[in-house]
Amino acid sequence: MLAGVPIAFCFLIICSIGMYIYFGGLKGIEQLTISMYTTCNRFILLPLPLFIFMGEVMFHSGIAPILIKVIDKWLGRLPGRLGLLAVGAGTLFSTLTGTSLASVAMLGASLSPEMEKAGYKKPMSLGPILGSGGLAMMIPPSGLAVFLGAIAEVSIGRILIAIIIPGLLMAVAYAAYIIIRCWLDPSVAPSYEIEKVPTAEKILDTVKYVLPQGVVIFLVVGVIFMGIATPSEAGATGALGTVIVASFYGRMRWKVLKPALLDTVIVTGIIFFIIAGATAFSQILAYSGATQGLSELVTAMPVAPIVVIMMMMVVVLFLGAFMDVVAIMMVTLPIFIPVIEEFGFNPVWFCVLYLLNIEMAMTTPPFGMSLFVMKSVAPRDVTMSDIYKAVIPFLVLDLLVMALIIAWPQIALWLPGLMR
Numbered sequence: 001m002l003a004g005v006p007i008a009f010c011f012l013i014i015c016s017i018g019m020y021i022y023f024g025g026l027k028g029i030e031q032l033t034i035s036m037y038t039t040c041n042r043f044i045l046l047p048l049p050l051f052i053f054m055g056e057v058m059f060h061s062g063i064a065p066i067l068i069k070v071i072d073k074w075l076g077r078l079p080g081r082l083g084l085l086a087v088g089a090g091t092l093f094s095t096l097t098g099t100s101l102a103s104v105a106m107l108g109a110s111l112s113p114e115m116e117k118a119g120y121k122k123p124m125s126l127g128p129i130l131g132s133g134g135l136a137m138m139i140p141p142s143g144l145a146v147f148l149g150a151i152a153e154v155s156i157g158r159i160l161i162a163i164i165i166p167g168l169l170m171a172v173a174y175a176a177y178i179i180i181r182c183w184l185d186p187s188v189a190p191s192y193e194i195e196k197v198p199t200a201e202k203i204l205d206t207v208k209y210v211l212p213q214g215v216v217i218f219l220v221v222g223v224i225f226m227g228i229a230t231p232s233e234a235g236a237t238g239a240l241g242t243v244i245v246a247s248f249y250g251r252m253r254w255k256v257l258k259p260a261l262l263d264t265v266i267v268t269g270i271i272f273f274i275i276a277g278a279t280a281f282s283q284i285l286a287y288s289g290a291t292q293g294l295s296e297l298v299t300a301m302p303v304a305p306i307v308v309i310m311m312m313m314v315v316v317l318f319l320g321a322f323m324d325v326v327a328i329m330m331v332t333l334p335i336f337i338p339v340i341e342e343f344g345f346n347p348v349w350f351c352v353l354y355l356l357n358i359e360m361a362m363t364t365p366p367f368g369m370s371l372f373v374m375k376s377v378a379p380r381d382v383t384m385s386d387i388y389k390a391v392i393p394f395l396v397l398d399l400l401v402m403a404l405i406i407a408w409p410q411i412a413l414w415l416p417g418l419m420r
Helices: 007-022 026-040 047-061 064-075 081-094 100-117 122-133 143-152 156-162 164-184 199-225 231-248 254-288 290-299 305-320 325-343 347-361 369-377 384-407 410-418
Strands: none
Touching: 007 026, 007 254, 007 325, 026 254, 047 100, 047 143, 047 231, 047 254, 064 081, 064 100, 064 199, 081 100, 081 122, 081 164, 100 122, 100 369, 122 164, 122 369, 122 384, 143 156, 143 254, 143 325, 143 347, 156 164, 156 199, 156 231, 156 347, 156 410, 164 347, 164 384, 164 410, 199 231, 254 290, 254 325, 290 325, 305 325, 305 347, 305 384, 325 347, 347 384, 347 410, 369 384, 384 410
């Protein structure tokens, strides 16, 4: 990876060598082929392309700017209203896109120039967008949650439901920080005159534009929670609902559908290749005895099990400053999951913590991917140093939410416990 080899090919090379050594020469390569086919042929992976397709339709149809305008009308004269708009829109987009990078790109392109015109200082014009963009991982449908469940072999449906409350808690923490910061230091987000909008118009726009998105959310989250559908079936109903909503607004044309389908196929192919490599990597670790040896080493450490969990989170956070999140998951999960099982921790709870940590990795300086996406859509005078400084308070808030989930696991486990 340091040499610039793509993650998928990097792991394929390592797995090919490992299979050849540990599984008897060419028979090992044959086993690798069978393993890759079996991995990609699993029904539980079906939500992944469907969630990606939902996000691509949202992105290419241009529905996002409409939703931003509707939320904007409801905010009135609240302190830091454009920052709050970023959080509100980011939360809503998270239920429709499932990918952080797309959410950051949409919010950054739509709101960052407007914030600059309004005189917002860079910590308040960049930070809320980066923070709320990451909510796409923590609020279903989350493509990375499906990816995590597939690699960790944990119920994808329970992970998707478990991340709802932590994701909303993060959004509330972001909003509270923005209001308090702007109240203490009004200069970071100067107030400005806004046009008054009649309540009837706000209600009408909400019913017209936001309510249909609520139906899409129910077609994904609601049907899983109520036990009506599996995550794969929910992905299908959500994708169909997204197409119907886009058609309702007259935006479901061929020039929208074609790039959405093409991008879905490309991204899905890459991710499936990576998942296949990760599974083979896990098999090699298990067969060589590395997994068992590492598990025994960690469980024998003279520290409390919760300290080991914290050490794992520190490792992921550190790696997030230098590596892509998918690479982090592929390297660490095959080692972490056996340890979690050995300690008897709830794997769904651990997956929520891990996903939150991965969300932080996307915005951790210096190489978090969301930081570079923000740079690409931000005004020209914005430097990477400005972006690094702006994101720090939101990373601190993420750490606070993580601490709450560790202290009170029911924050993550209450909703999955109600599932049918």
